[in-house]
Amino acid sequence: MLKAIYGLYPDPDSAQRAVDALRDAGIEPRDLAIMSSEPFEEYEFGRIDHRTPMPWLAVLGGLLGGVTGFMLSSLTQKLYPLPTGGMPIMPFWSNGIVTYELTMLGAILATLLTLLSTTRLPDWRGRLYDPEISEGRILVGVVNPAEESRVKVERRLREAGALQVKDFDPASNAGLNPETEGRSS
Amino acid sequence: MEKSPKQITDDLLRPLFQTSTRFFVAVALLGALVLAAFAAFFYQAYTGIGVAGIRWPVFWGFYITNFVFWIGISHAGTLISAILRLANATWRRPVTRCAEVITVFALSIGALFPVIHLGRPWLAFWLIPYPSERTIWPNFRSPLVWDFFAINTYLIGSVAFLTLPIIPDWATVRDKAEGWRKRIYTILALGWRGTPKQWHRLESAMHIMAIAIIPVAVSVHSIVSWDFAMANVPMWHSTIFAPYFVAGAIFSGIAGLIIAMAFLRKFLHLEEYLRPIHFENLGKLLLMMSLLWVYFVFSERLTTWYGNKPSEMAVFWSTQSGTYAPLFWTMVFCNFLLPFPILAIKRLRTITGTVIASLGVVVGMWLERFLIIVPSLARKFLPYSWGSYSPTWVEITITVGTFAGMALLYLLFSKAVPIISIWELKVGQHKVSEAPAPSSAAGSSLGAASGHGQLATDG
Secondary structure, three states, rough: OOEEEEEEEHHHHHHHHHHHHHOOOOOHHHEEEEEEEOOOOOOOHHOOOOOEEEOOHHHHHHHHHHHHHHHHHHHHHHHHOOOOOOOOOOHHHHHHHHHHHHHHHHHHHHHHHHHHHHOOOOOOOOOOOOHHHOOOEEEEEEEEHHHHHHHHHHHHHHOOOOOOOEEEOOOOOOOOOOOOOOOOO | OOHHHHHHHHHHHHHHOOOOOHHHHHHHHHHHHHHHHHHHHHHHHHHHHHHHOOOOEEOOOOHHHHHHHHHHHHHOHHHHHHHHHOOOOOOOOOOOOOOOHHHHHHHHHHHHHHHHHOOOOHHHHHHOOOOOOOOOOOOOOOOOHHHHHHHHHHHHOOOOOOOOOHHHHOOOHHOOOOHHHHHHHHHHOOOOOOOOOHHHHHHHOOOOOOOHHHHHHHHHHHEEEEEEEEHOOOOEEEEOOHHHHHHHHHHHHHHHHHHHHHHHHHHHOOOOOOHHHHHHHHHHHHHHHHHOOOOOOOOHHHHHHHOOHHHHHHHHHHHHHOOOOHHHHHHHHHHHHHHHHHHHHHHHHHHHHHHHHHHHHHHHHHHHHHHHHHHHHHHOOHHOOOOOOOOOHHHHHHHHHHHHHHHHHHHHHHHHOOOOHHHHHHHHHHHHHHHOOOOOOHHHHHHHHHOOOOOOOOO
């Protein structure tokens, strides 16, 4: 069961200090939790986990869409030929339009699916969260901290300028159900 | 003026949590007009398409005019938003969602008109390519089938482009709401938490979609123009139609956006967010499109006049000095003579000025769509095939109902979703806070040019 200890910070500078302090304390990057109500790409903590295959998958989706569009129009014309008065049965110009539209649709859908799958949305389980994030606070914390390091983590979070330090326990806190908030310590 | 993230959140969520009597009155009035349009449509479907004014030789009238008009209005949103997003115009932040909503609703309304126009609307699904037992497949050479693919691609893309940036705002509403609202917004927010990974993926997706949606938007109105240009009808069969239609669509779209923003500003009390600078900047875009529109109209008319083909000249003169001349010159007034001085003179480019110009443009562009469609069909080649068209109460009721429907959808949307993107506004705000203070006039003008901070420096 996921447990966490986290601090709420009023600004990105103090959040960055907290992230740096936790790293110095030997916390693994995979155990760091950072959440905010807006992106902070100017800060190092806002650029964590930046690598994504999304553009390439969009291109792949576009290619798949284009092939589908071409096959749909040209195979239909081949299987159900219409009299065209001497014009080609499978015209390049008009089939190109359907091919083009489905190429773009494929790219858009691939982008959408990549976004949802890589960010694991939708996910309504009670995961680490605090509704004060919506007030502009930045959450920086550690998930599943070792018992012996809890005091050290808490001290680091406070020293970086946390307004509050809280425990997250899914047994008593539903995370994304903000009716039950984290316990202040 | 600089607002804290909490103030921004509270201001922009206020319309969601507070509802005045005016809202219910507006919904009732608009809803009544929409119901009247539905009644007229069902009357037409039950009685037959003969209750509309379309008859030989003019088989395309108000319905197809409305189709082209609403598809044009839809260019306000996603296209403009995508261009401004890629250009990194930060003044766009309070404007984009207002614009993107217009696209989704206008496109949906526009896509209804070919179905309304069908004699047997219940057979509209024949447009969909699927292996039916009748082995009936759509003709992929037909521009109407291209419309089906283009409009659906644009609609799906626009819905995604609108919805994705709303997810973080739904999460904000989830955190603030109580009771049944909390339950609904918890579902809508999809479990958004705002991790750096989620923010980065969202911004990457928006960037890719912005790149993809611009050529789709251009293709949609090009294809709508080809509904006409592929036919060998006087003044339709023209290579200029695609860019002419795209320019007209952006023109009417910007005008629609300005009117919608003025409405939101007034009724949702968003004066501090939708500021004069936004209207001024959109007014400049509208001015540019007005000039481009005049250029296209002149090019089209000059080429036709110089060609002097009898069939085309019949249509040409019917719009310049014949039956349709009053509509044509009203269109020129509304699309150029009225907006040009208002938008060209800085002192007049105020909120009121841009709204007056935009109202003129919306009327003018509706007339333009009508004048493209009807005179060409009414004066087609030999005089024995000439005719006329006048709309019936059914067509007028449905037309009025769609305008009311657009306003109603917009109103309801603004009660369910923050009409200005909260998180994007916060990004603009913190970028202002972090921007170094300009030490010289050059620095100052650079800051203004890059549009830093719609709240701190605009206006």
